[in-house]
Structures are given as structure tokens and as C-alpha cells.
Amino acid sequence: MLLKTSSFTLFSSLLIALLLPSLISSQTCQKSCGKVLIKYPFGTGPGCGDPRFQPYITCNQQQLTFTTHTGCYPITSIDYNNQVIYISDPTISTCSCTQPSKGFGLDWDAPFSFHDDTIFALLDCSTTSSPIYKAGGSGNNLTFPMCDSQGSSICSLLYSCEAVSRLSLPISTCCVYTPVDLGPSFEMDLQKLQCTSYSALYGYNSQETNPEGWKYGIAIKYKFNFDNDYPGLCASCEKSNGVCGYDSGPYKSFVCNCPGGFNTTNDCFYGQSWSSGSRLKAGTLAVLSFIWFSLLDFM
Structure with missing residues (x-):
């Protein structure tokens, strides 16, 4: 009797061990x-x-x-065909709101990079201490080695927004990166750049001259x-x-x-799942049958 009980206990333990991964x-x-579709x-x-x-x-x-190391950002959508993620940053300045920010950066070892459509506009930058400015010529003439020369129109449009205009600063304190050039670390440290806020957009939504209709985000x-x-x-897995x-x-x-609650090393080659939400693979059933009949012979 003791032998049968021990055998049954052994079989039960093996059964739980084999079933548990499927249940989990x-x-x-x-x-x-x-609302975001998740795919590989x-x-x-x-x-x-x-x-x-x-x-x-x-x-x-x-x-x-x-x-990233700079914070957590909501993902608004993913374009799987073009392999692009669109995120929003609560500290981005837009036509609706201007607010201070620490900046944004990507982890250097992460499998991501900025899309060429992304435009960063650094706002309220110090013209005396910011490294984005470089004295040149005489008087108040300045060159902007880290700014895009074509970005002046974007800055002008941003400063036409009521929220941005409240900064009461000249447009010359706006610096635009496009295409993005943040160095090998993909880092935009606003404190180091001596800028108080930034705006980011990835499209004009067919409203190039209307910043209220731009697609703000990264x-x-x-x-x-x-x-x-x-x-x-x-x-093959997704097709099944x-x-x-x-x-x-x-x-x-x-x-x-x-869908049945089990993992395979290839694809889902079974039909509908059990009503309990779990099933066993054919190989698992074969192993269980072998163990059971072996125990019967042993007892």
C-alpha cells in the first residue's frame, strides 16, 4: 500500500511539473x-x-x-510596416502649453534611433552661456553651429503660438535640430545646453504654416x-x-x-483550446502515458 501511495505521489508530482508551464x-x-496592436x-x-x-x-x-534613462513615455502608435514608434512626452512644449523640461535621450545600447522625420526645437536657450551658440563677427552677430540653418521658419511659427510667445524672448533663442544630430549617445540634455524647454514634431499634417495642427511627439x-x-x-508563429x-x-x-496556453518551438499546430484554457502537447501526453504504464507495471 505504501509503495502504491508513493508511486501515485510521484506520478502526481510529475503531472504538475509538466502541466504548470502550460498553465502559466x-x-x-x-x-x-x-488600443495599440502588439506584434514582434x-x-x-x-x-x-x-x-x-x-x-x-x-x-x-x-x-x-x-x-529610457530620461523617463517613461506613452506610445501613441506603432507603424509596423515602416518600423517606427511614435511616442509623446508630457514635457513637450506645443502651441497649447509651454513648460520646463529636462530633455530627452535614448539609451546608447538600445536597438533604437531617431527617425529622420523627428524635429527638435530647443526653446528659451541662453545666448551667452549655451554651447549651441558661438560668437562670430562683431557686435551681436552669432553663428549657430549646432542649429539647422533651415529651422528659422519653424522657430518663427512656434513663436507665433500664444503659449510660446509668453516666454517673451526673441526667436533667436530657438534652435532646431533636423535631421536629428544629438551625437553618438542620442542625448539632449537641456540643462547642459542651457535651454529651458523643447518642442518635438514628426509631421506637419498638411498644415505646414499652422503649428496648431502639427503632429507633436517623437x-x-x-x-x-x-x-x-x-x-x-x-x-510562421503569427500565421498560426x-x-x-x-x-x-x-x-x-x-x-x-x-491561444490554448502552451508554448511550442515552431507554431500553433493544434486546433481549439480546451475549455479550461490549457492543453498538453502530443509529446507531453506521450511522456505521461509512458510514466503511467511504467508505474502500473512496477506496482
Whole structure:
């Protein structure tokens, strides 16, 4: 009797160990976060998407967020065809509001870079101590080695906004980066640049002369890998209604998270899930059958 009890306990323990990963994975990867569609290389939590992107793109309380060393920023949309993320910064100055900011930066080792459409306008910059200005000629003549010479029109339009005009400063204290040139660290430290605020936009919305209609925010590019090739395993997984992810092992190997709540190393080759929200793979069933019949022979 004791032998049978021990055998049953052993079988139960093995059954739980084999079932547990399936039960956990059924709650792991989602296909959306709030109103934003989630596809590779992004994910809604650990084990989802590409592990290189997971520390920077997170879903918390149905809000998709982009995180860098300068702060956390809401993601407004993702253009998967062109591989562009659009984020907003609550400290951006627009026609509606001008406010102080510490700036914005990307982590140097993160798989992101600024999109060429992104335009930064640094506002309220000191003409005497800011490194963006360089004395030249005589009198009050200044050159702007770190500013785009074509940015004067953008500055003029921004200063036509009531919120920006309240700064009561000359337009010459506005400096525009376009295309973005923040150096190898992608860092815009407004305190170091001696500017109190900044504006950022990635499009004019067919209203080039109306800054109230501009698309304010920051456009950021990403790449899948060095060659920027979409992984074939992930494409097959998504075609089978799965979500691309990775395991918790040291090598972060690819897994396909399926609607039934189980992970595979290729795609979701099963039909509808059990009503309980979990299923076993065929290999797992075979292992369980082998263990059970072995125990029966042993008893």
C-alpha cells in the first residue's frame, strides 16, 4: 500500500511539473495593449516579443510605454510596416502649453534611433552661456553651429503660438535640430545646453504654416536585427495565430505562445483550446502515458 501511495505521489508530482508551464503560459502574451496592436519584436510582458526590446517597451494597466534613462513615455502608435514608434512626452512644449523640461535621450545600447522625420526645437536657450551658440563677427552677430540653418521658419511659427510667445524672448533663442544630430549617445540634455524647454514634431499634417495642427511627439526607428530580417519562425508563429516570445533560459530561445496556453518551438499546430484554457502537447501526453504504464507495471 505504501509503495502504491508513493508511486501515485510521484506520478502526481510529475503531472504538475509538466502541466504548470502550460498553465502559466496561457496568461503570458497578449496581442494588444490598450488600443495599440502588439506584434514582434514587442511584447506585453517578460517572455513575449524579442528579449532585446522587452526592457524598453512595457504594457502596464493597458498603457504601452517606452522607457529610457530620461523617463517613461506613452506610445501613441506603432507603424509596423515602416518600423517606427511614435511616442509623446508630457514635457513637450506645443502651441497649447509651454513648460520646463529636462530633455530627452535614448539609451546608447538600445536597438533604437531617431527617425529622420523627428524635429527638435530647443526653446528659451541662453545666448551667452549655451554651447549651441558661438560668437562670430562683431557686435551681436552669432553663428549657430549646432542649429539647422533651415529651422528659422519653424522657430518663427512656434513663436507665433500664444503659449510660446509668453516666454517673451526673441526667436533667436530657438534652435532646431533636423535631421536629428544629438551625437553618438542620442542625448539632449537641456540643462547642459542651457535651454529651458523643447518642442518635438514628426509631421506637419498638411498644415505646414499652422503649428496648431502639427503632429507633436517623437518618431523612433527600430530594427529586428543587424540585417533587419523578419525571423521566419516568428512569421510562421503569427500565421498560426500565435504570439512570438522567448523562454526564460539563459539563451532566450524562441517560443511561440499559442491561444490554448502552451508554448511550442515552431507554431500553433493544434486546433481549439480546451475549455479550461490549457492543453498538453502530443509529446507531453506521450511522456505521461509512458510514466503511467511504467508505474502500473512496477506496482
